[in-house]
Amino acid sequence: MNDYILELKNITKVFPGIKALDDVSFQLKPGEIHALMGENGAGKSTFIKVITGVYTPEQGEIYLDGERVKFHGPKDAQTAGIAAIYQHVTCYPDLTVAENIFIGHELRYPSRRLNWKEMYRQSDELLKTLSVDFNSKTLMGSLSVAQQQIVEIAKALSMKARIIIMDEPTAALTKRESEELYRVTQQLRDKEKASIIFISHRFEDMYKLASRVTVLRDSHYIGCWDLDAISQDDLIVAMVGREVSSLYPKKEVPITDEILKVENLSRTGYFKDISFSLRKGEILGLTGLVGAGRTEVCESLFGVHPADSGKIIFDGKERSIESPGTAMDLGIGYLPEDRQLQGLILDWGIDKNITLPRLDKFASGVWINEKNETEVAQKLFEQVMIKAQSVHAKASSLSGGNQQKIVVAKLLATDLKVIILDEPTKGVDVGAKSAIHEIMSDLAGHGYAILMISSEMSEVLGMCDRILVMKEGYLSAELSREEATQEKILEAAMVKTIKAGN
């Protein structure tokens, strides 16, 4: 008998321009619940995808029951008894529970005809072992999210999974639903002898369920501890503890008049009673966990999805911002998080992308003045230091960091007073990161007011004059640069859940 049911040694996974996993190791004991923690972007998702065979690592070895294995695709991992359950359940709402459980591995008679009778019988049996109060004929769509996740667990069991990975299963659940999930998870361990990898941002989940925890940070393996032996504070330090260095070239600039003030801004289902103000020359950070409502607040400020109630006061006057066009006319610019989806037209050249928001500026009458357009694009192209063959090169031919610089250049092409940046350095390499930070600092120096959403603690601490923390749609803290620490931010972003839990 081997000590570990699953062991990963020195895994490295490289994506173009970025190391998503760097020498990460991990051991899973049989019959344990093992928590995996780390900030957003620490590499957890990539790590899971390596285990489930979605990604093949460049370096490192995977051992299953002490034997070296190589997964060439998700099917291989499935056959080996590894199943993953994701935060956003991938189910078919119009099919029954049993149909959902057996989709992809249906039972058949020897004649290849589907054996529904057996599938319903087995489903009911599985549901019984998980002691839930719905049966195999219930429609998936009529179940709650937690119940749907339990069906996913049943599905994993029906495939004889021995290792079950749960990726932030409680993120979308209420407290009572979470309790139900805890119960099923424990049952899974005790009755079915399954080994479970549990990913969560909530300390509550971990302390209740897991016996050990592995922490990842910046694509690196930080350590593995018995949960009895590590305090919450030490865990936080392990998750975020890193030197804040020249990655953050923040300059002291005069902070002058108030340019934007938000009062009790609310949008039903997304955020409530958000109030803050922003001054010229200031970099204001907006942080919190993914899903806390940060992006939604900014989308409302930019008119993508206008707020339901509350006031936006811009330059001393109350304004209603109904569309991105209005926001841009006022002088509010937005750099979206998903640059591929929202920020760029990949098929187009850099120049055409840069000038898109302000085409009117280059059009004298009807025609576009292309000479002027290229000149402006060229100037911005050089200003943000895009690495490309020429200003006409297609956006799709550039790396993530350089694509992000195009989006920044696009913002600079417009006449702005307030710039909203949503995760400006997410997924870009270190060089591009520090370049983008330098541009931010320069912009603040020129009197722009900057609102930056970031999940990266050190970026928020390194770049911001003031920090707002959101949690579950509310503002949970406002900290000045001096008083802000990683612990205080994390506490505001997550610890209240623990208090509620205990």
Place this chain on the structure above:
Amino acid sequence: MENKLKNSFADYFDQFRELGLLVFIVTLSIIVQIRNPSFLTGENINDLLKNTAILSILAVGMMLVLVTRGIDLSIASNMAFSGMLASLLVRDFPQIPTILILLIGLGTGTFFGFINGLLISKGRLLPIIATLGMMYVLRGSTFLISKGKWVSAYQFTDSFKAMATGSVFGINNLILIAAAVYLIAYYFINHTGTGRRIYATGSNPESAKISGINTDRMIILSYSIMGLLSGLTGVLWMARFASAQSDSAMGYEMNVIAACVLGGVSMGGGSGKVGGIFLGALLFGILNNTLPLINISPFWQNALQGAVILLAVIANVLAKRQVTKKNLNRRIK
């Protein structure tokens, strides 16, 4: 070495997709010319272009609609309705100046295109469904206003027929109108802000919105232009055949879509060039014109046209994959 060759091919194809089509057209023409020397005569070329003019004009509108990720199935019905309305006016009120008749046809076509655009942008209907509905509504309405009767050659005024049959410096009016449409379209698409905004809308609607573009307006505009061109070609169609029938141009929308596809317009939106659809329409016209000339049975014509379309699309897909691969390779460096 081999890899380098592939890359340069992809580069070349990306920029000169139309050139491939041109080479194909030239090759086809040479083959036909060898088998039947009457193909490349002035008269036949004039005929060919005249027959292709309406198709090529409509392809411009269809390209804009396809670029916004839409499609318009109602254009042939719109042509029939606008053309029939104009024809009825000519029959019943021959004293109305022809130019006014033409403008009424244009206005009618534009109106229904505008309604399509409204349904699709503000109403959030799928383009294929909205225009399918419009197709039946307009076809039915054509029967209603004409009461199922034809307007025949003798009922048209001479000046109405002259719109399509007349010529300037020996070149047929239809050809001249098509040339004007292409010239305007070229400048509109490549050198105006509005043209570029339409392409942005189709390439990446999210990005376009965040760049402050009113994407609904761009969609409405595209369908309105499509409607305008349908109205124009509807009137020209009646003038050219000197006969307005309720089932005029039935099914013609498919020819237009086919010409766009041949010309390299992506059904996924965001891409399409004026030069491309011109060649696409031309190839379609040549196939129509030459297959009878080289004694290919009419039974074979549709099948051959279809085969050519499939070949062109397959070539396009393969080339696109190469280009994507090349871009990814470049990024890894």
